[in-house]
Amino acid sequence: MTFDNSGHVTRRALLGAFAATTLVAAPTFSNAAGFLKGAGDIRRLRMVSTRTGEKIDTIYWIEGQYIKDAVKEISIFMRDWRLDEVKNIDTRTIDIMAASHNLVDTSEPYTLLSGYRNPNTNAMLRRRSSNVARNSRHMAGQAADLRLKSRSVGQLTKAAVACHSGGVGRYSRANFVHMDCGPTRTWGG
Template identity: 70%
Template sequence: MTDITSTGLTRRALLGAFAASAVAAAPNYSQAAGFLRGGGDIRRIRMYSGRTGERIDMIYWIDGDYIKDAVKEVNHFMRDWRTDQVKSIDLRTIDIMAASHNLMDVSEPYMLLSGYRSPQTNAMLRSRSRGVAKNSLHMKGQAADLRLSSRSVGQIARAAQSCRAGGVGRYSRSNFVHMDCGDVRNWGR
């Protein structure tokens, strides 16, 4: 997933350049709706994976439309790295992650610990930990486990909870927050 090829700029690099100028020139956010208030006319997601070494800094929504190629890259990035299986990530989950990141006003990308999980991976993790649900929303592409080194689990969880758009789990001992687009609920400490 490189941004520059020997022939010049890729679409990803071009979007990245656009992102820098679009963020600086973003319009008044006061009319943005719902939990993405403050999102303006663009939505952006920034993550890296310690497991694969990959990074993503992607504008995936502009002026009311999801960018199909960008969403496809997010889906690939959030794949089950153990099996290399890709599943479409529910756009509501991506929106919750982006809105929470915006609310914390950080430039640091999320560290993605877990996005999509195949049933095999979920069963393996469940056999090792009581904290893994049998019917985890990870298996539906509706959840992510995330960490930021510059913010505490409590700060990340409060940002996600303020979206009032899904489940938020605090895993303080493991230093991550679970976000999903299921029923509004929270757990952990």
């Protein structure tokens, strides 16, 4: 991927990331629509969970339509593993995850650290860490904490920020990136 002098992904690199392959994922937000033109008609998501030992590699969107069973499979995969509780994951978050993955140009699956969190799980994690938000989007099925072994936290953060959709939290010490479909914002170091 190509970055400009300020460390941002260049427009050419961003457009190339979407146009170079037919396996494309992009946020469903209006400001990202321009990146989709001529970019293909399939969106795919690949993840592993070291907590459950599960893997997922699924095409969840074809020809402008979400595949209901694939989105359900992603929601089950991203469940609160501590309580085995499932909540529907917002497709906007799935799109941000897939678009960011596409931008970093790797076939390595994400390692999912946290997807949906039951309010009790979120409260327990909040007691352990000041980095856990009281009203976390994880509790609404709108967030994911992800890592890639082959890419730095900085590279994954830049890709997520380049989508111009949702929140992106950079957690360098813990080696993961938070992505959500809330208001566009960034934090962390």
